[in-house]
Amino acid sequence: MTTFLIGFMGSGKTTIAKLLAEDFIDMDDVIVKRIGMPISTFFAEVGEDAFREIESQVLEELSQNEGVIATGGGIVMSEDNRRILGNADAEIIYLKSDFDTLYQRISADTTNVRPLFIDKSREELQEIFETRAPLYEAIATQIITISGRTPEEIIKEIRR
Ligand SMILES: Nc1ncnc2c1ncn2[C@@H]1O[C@H](COP(=O)(O)OP(=O)(O)OP(=O)(O)O)[C@@H](O)[C@H]1O
Numbered sequence: 001m002t003t004f005l006i007g008f009m010g011s012g013k014t015t016i017a018k019l020l021a022e023d024f025i026d027m028d029d030v031i032v033k034r035i036g037m038p039i040s041t042f043f044a045e046v047g048e049d050a051f052r053e054i055e056s057q058v059l060e061e062l063s064q065n066e067g068v069i070a071t072g073g074g075i076v077m078s079e080d081n082r083r084i085l086g087n088a089d090a091e092i093i094y095l096k097s098d099f100d101t102l103y104q105r106i107s108a109d110t111t112n113v114r115p116l117f118i119d120k121s122r123e124e125l126q127e128i129f130e131t132r133a134p135l136y137e138a139i140a141t142q143i144i145t146i147s148g149r150t151p152e153e154i155i156k157e158i159r160r
């Protein structure tokens with residue numbers, strides 16, 4: 001069985017995946033290895049479109065895998081990606097949150113500076129969030145509200 005974690009930047013996909021399975025796969029890490037540079041550098045030097053193509057390719061490959069997979073926050077933007085996720089015999093867990101919580105976390109996370117955080121204003125990022133939110137909801141098989149809850153509380157609910 002495959003478990004995909006989906007959700008906006010900062011929703012805790014990587015954090016929760018790590019707690020669910022030691023040998024989890026983080027799509028962003030797979031992509032960083034493949035492109036040989038940080039995602040923010042790739043966005044600046046090659047562009048977001050090229051990133052999205054690689055992201056789709058990686059998703060296609062990983063959809064054959066077993067185990068826990070943390071996806072990139074933008075995975076739901078492509079119809080192809082949504083089809084791959086929908087066709088995979090997989091659990092798709094949406095880590096749902098309000099925008100303010102996410103923005104606070106993204107701003108505070110100095111170890112992982114997201115390219116969209118650098119490039120966009122708060123208002124632009126909120127617009128992206130509002131476009132994506134219904135897409136995450138639509139493909140999820142389980143929706144977990146994460147605001148105000150610890151990672152331990154969240155994995156307890158996922159396992160229940
Ligand atoms: N339940 C939680 N409560 C408080 N802080 C959390 C929680 N889950 C994650 N965090 C913190 O929020 C930040 C973002 O978490 P994480 O990197 O796991 O998100 P992500 O969904 O993988 O983001 P991205 O899509 O950018 O990869 C980190 O600093 C992490 O420590």
Ligand SMILES: O=C(O)C1=C[C@@H](O)[C@@H](O)[C@H](O)C1
Pocket residue numbers: 008009028039071072073074075114115116
């Ligand atoms: O939300 C997004 O569009 C992104 C989220 C990250 O996981 C990375 O995949 C990248 O920074 C793009």
Ligand SMILES: [Mg+2]
Pocket residue numbers: 013014015026028070
């Ligand atoms: Mg992550």
